[in-house]
Amino acid sequence: MSVAFAENPSKDRQKFYDKIAPQNLAPLWEALKGLVPPEPKSKFVPHQWKFGPTRELLMEAGGLLTAEEAERRVLVFENPGLPGGSRITATMYSGMQLILPGEIAAAHRHTASALRFVLEGSMGYTAVAGERTTMDRGDFVITPNWAWHDHGQHQDKPVIWVDGLDLHIINFFETAFSEHSNDKVQMVQKKEGESDARWASNMAPFDAVSPFGATTPIFNYKYSVARPALMTVTGADKPDAHRGHALRYTNPLTGGWPMPLIAAWLTHLPKGFETREMRCTDGQTMIVVEGEVEIEAGGKTFTCGESDVIGVPSWHWRRMRASKDAIIFTFSDRSAQEKLAIYREERR
Numbered sequence: 001m002s003v004a005f006a007e008n009p010s011k012d013r014q015k016f017y018d019k020i021a022p023q024n025l026a027p028l029w030e031a032l033k034g035l036v037p038p039e040p041k042s043k044f045v046p047h048q049w050k051f052g053p054t055r056e057l058l059m060e061a062g063g064l065l066t067a068e069e070a071e072r073r074v075l076v077f078e079n080p081g082l083p084g085g086s087r088i089t090a091t092m093y094s095g096m097q098l099i100l101p102g103e104i105a106a107a108h109r110h111t112a113s114a115l116r117f118v119l120e121g122s123m124g125y126t127a128v129a130g131e132r133t134t135m136d137r138g139d140f141v142i143t144p145n146w147a148w149h150d151h152g153q154h155q156d157k158p159v160i161w162v163d164g165l166d167l168h169i170i171n172f173f174e175t176a177f178s179e180h181s182n183d184k185v186q187m188v189q190k191k192e193g194e195s196d197a198r199w200a201s202n203m204a205p206f207d208a209v210s211p212f213g214a215t216t217p218i219f220n221y222k223y224s225v226a227r228p229a230l231m232t233v234t235g236a237d238k239p240d241a242h243r244g245h246a247l248r249y250t251n252p253l254t255g256g257w258p259m260p261l262i263a264a265w266l267t268h269l270p271k272g273f274e275t276r277e278m279r280c281t282d283g284q285t286m287i288v289v290e291g292e293v294e295i296e297a298g299g300k301t302f303t304c305g306e307s308d309v310i311g312v313p314s315w316h317w318r319r320m321r322a323s324k325d326a327i328i329f330t331f332s333d334r335s336a337q338e339k340l341a342i343y344r345e346e347r348r
């Protein structure tokens with residue numbers, strides 16, 4: 001592979017570079033600016049995937065192959081900054097998954113953690129550690145790293161959700177493992193709601209130890225719980241000038257983000273509200289749950305309606321304006337960045 005240098009070197013320097021290259025050596029002074037930039041310069045771009053056309057293509061994929069053939073029948077959100085990169089932002093994988101009536105996505109596990117954000121259907125389920133959770137629109141469902149998981153559904157309509165996985169971080173560290181289960185479908189060993197009883201009722205077992213290590217023990221952050229909480233806060237507080245009204249999802253055992261590498265929150269922007277500009281180092285994926293919002297990012301304006309997905313990579317100035325009362329789900333790599341003490345933001 002040839003090394004791309006920042007500037008055209010002189011002949012004698014180039015000769016020297018050609019001499020040291022076979023020794024697997026390179027001149028730092030040619031690469032330094034790119035290696036240590038004054039501020040993040042993302043090769044990824046803000047981009048929007050409209051739900052309607054994306055759904056149509058996903059349904060077409062549904063006619064081409066079964067969920068079982070595909071293992072996971074997903075259309076991956078490809079950031080235009082890196083076609084084929086299987087990423088929506090620098091670190092995050094995201095895609096739209098379809099389960100048709102009667103289908104299952106067989107049990108497997110991997111070192112990447114996953115989240116599901118449900119867009120369509122009310123009888124889809126994911127099973128983790130022998131418990132199933134029924135997924136409704138707006139639910140934020142957790143698949144902890146190295147936990148067996150399979151998906152299915154019990155209705156006569158398609159079930160569709162957005163997946164978010166931290167697999168690029170896992171691959172960056174070269175720590176990716178995965179396994180298929182001999183059982184396509186996990187045996188159901190727990191009553192539905194058992195994990196809610198233990199962990200999501202403002203209570204916890206004595207000597208509480210999370211069954212999933214650094215990942216939240218809450219399986220499904222129900223929209224039917226999150227939405228009223230957010231709307232009550234909206235009624236009580238002034239919106240933050242840069243964020244609007246927002247509540248974070250938390251791990252009840254730590255108060256921190258629900259997943260070791262992924263942060264998630266829910267935002268409400270009252271109709272007509274416009275945020276001020278801010279930029280942050282986390283790469284964000286936003287999903288409009290309700291209403292309509294104009295998102296200005298990196299100099300582009302996206303008009304986003306229900307179930308549209310928008311990727312906003314690191315360090316792009318952004319601003320949001322609600323043309324209708326809007327609720328937005330966001331996930332990002334902020335949880336990882338905070339642990340590594342590299343997260344930054346700027347407001348203006």
Ligand code: GTQ
Pocket residue numbers: 072074094095097110114149163165
């Ligand atoms: O549902 O386990 O979109 O393993 C990509 C990889 C979903 C899943 C994806 C996966 C899954």
